[in-house]
Amino acid sequence: MTVPAAARPPRPMVVLEVVTRRKIGKHMVRLTLGGEGFAAFRNKEATDKYVKLLFADPALGLTPPYDLEELRAVLPPERMPVRRTYTVRSVNEANQTLQIDFVVHGEDGIAGPWANHAKPGDLVCFSGPGGMYIPSPEADWHLLAGDESALPAIAASLEAMDRSAVGEVYVEVAEEKDEIKFRAPKGMNVHWLHRGGPFTPESTKLAAAVMAGTWREGQVQVFAHGEREMVKALRRYLADEKGVDRKALSLSAYWAFGRAEETFQAEKREPIGQIFPDEPGIQAAARG
Missing domain, CATH: 2.40.30.10 (Translation factors)
Structure with a gap:
């Protein structure tokens, strides 16, 4: 109850x-x-x-x-x-x-x-x-994606992985000086994306890079967190196009462009705040 x-x-x-x-x-x-x-x-x-x-x-x-x-x-x-x-x-x-x-x-x-x-x-x-996400040693490969708000979780996840883990990591930041050092398994390929300035719907490159990137064979475990519309775009690609099982998807909007956190939090209960259209988004948190 x-x-x-x-x-x-x-x-x-x-x-x-x-x-x-x-x-x-x-x-x-x-x-x-x-x-x-x-x-x-x-x-x-x-x-x-x-x-x-x-x-x-x-x-x-x-x-x-x-x-x-x-x-x-x-x-x-x-x-x-x-x-x-x-x-x-x-x-x-x-x-x-x-x-x-x-x-x-x-x-x-x-x-x-x-x-x-x-x-x-x-x-x-x-x-x-x-919090809920833990890298699974049973996954054949890992896909991690996020903007600046997801950097700490991505870094912590890479450190927690078995050193034999393989996969792809996409991180979007404003510029090269915003990159940080990762202690990642050698098999995890890290791709840094530079917007050239603050996030806007026009300047973001993250979702497009993931969709154009390497898709490996086998069972994937996904961690994709960050700006809400970016996460929605990746949900459509991963769940609808690639058919990744929802249990293997950790998708969360940490924030929404043009929204103060109070508005963003209130919208979680509305259709605009849902990552999956048939249920409330797996909203871990907002950042900023």
Whole structure:
């Protein structure tokens, strides 16, 4: 039985502090988070695991964790803390830290600018993690595709694969300076695609590159995440044209061009937000 949202217990919050901040690409910043709050973090095996970060208006002077029910009683909706969803790049249980990579485009957005200016000791809280994808050693080959928002999950997935794994990886970024180093099995061919600037429906090359690329024999396992319309195009190609079994497809819209995250999240319940036309999309998270 589905529990009504109002009756569900509040998601437990994990509060961590910034340990280090490091720029790893022209438009990407990596934060290492740790502290005593790590004891409340429940790790998952999934390589696309994600957390929902909460950001409060600094003018409110709030300190995490936030009592959302209490805040709803005293704040108008537009002043409530906002959620932004990010992939956990890696977890170091021994050091009790985790890393999250943030795409940064100047002062646009909420999470990116925060990460870009974060200092050791700054606090952040989140719920999660969620996530479902794990590279299968039973697959004959792997196909991974994504834009900048999927970079952390693709990197983590490649690291988790058996070293004998083979397949194709397509990653679209703005320019060469946005590429990052992958620790990938030798049999995984990595194809970097450069848009030449910010993402637009006209500048994206990802779906077209996958469709024009190598299609290997045998059972494929697919991980294709990123901008919503790009993922829809790949769903049509992979499921409808190539006939890949849905169980072998991890397809998720992390964001949608021209949509703020609140609108994007609301549209998940509508036909426009569905990846498969007959059921809600397998929406892992939004990024940005």
